[in-house]
Amino acid sequence: MLIGELSTTKKLNEINYEMWDRKIQYLLNDKDLLEHMRVAKLLPSNKDRDGKPIDTTTVQYQESTMAYQDWSNRDHKACFTMLYCMHDDLIGEFEACLTAKDMWDKPRVRFG
Numbered sequence: 335m336l337i338g339e340l341s342t343t344k345k346l347n348e349i350n351y352e353m354w355d356r357k358i359q360y361l362l363n364d365k366d367l368l369e370h371m372r373v374a375k376l377l378p379s380n381k382d383r384d385g386k387p388i389d390t391t392t393v394q395y396q397e398s399t400m401a402y403q404d405w406s407n408r409d410h411k412a413c414f415t416m417l418y419c420m421h422d423d424l425i426g427e428f429e430a431c432l433t434a435k436d437m438w439d440k441p442r443v444r445f446g
Contacts, residue, residue: 346420351445358419362412370412370434375405409434 346354362368378398380390389395412434417425431437 344419346424346441346445348445351441354419355442355446358416361419362415365411365415367408367412367415367434370405370409371438372435374409374433374435375402377402377406413437 344350344354344357346358359368359371362371378395380388382388390399413429413431416434416437417429420428428437428440431440
């Protein structure tokens with residue numbers, strides 16, 4: 335499947351959600367981004383359970399932060415891919431979603 339086909343003749347509209355849903359899954363899977371439709375991650379906290387600051391200079395914290403940044407970059411790619419495959423009149427409604435998972439769930443509620 336080419337993104338060109340989804341982005342021109344098969345963009346999400348109010349009547350084709352089920353087919354768009356399947357095709358966008360194939361596209362995101364091909365781009366190794368499908369996991370972002372199922373999981374939303376949070377930036378590692380700089381406070382413990384009691385609200386006290388933690389040491390953010392540890393290797394573990396730095397690795398967690400880097401992993402989150404990598405996930406966030408890929409999540410943005412998934413969002414942009416989905417937005418690119420929506421009709422222009424829908425983009426404004428969905429571009430405010432904070433994660434690809436949110437953007438994935440919102441049309442399902444509206445159209446599914």
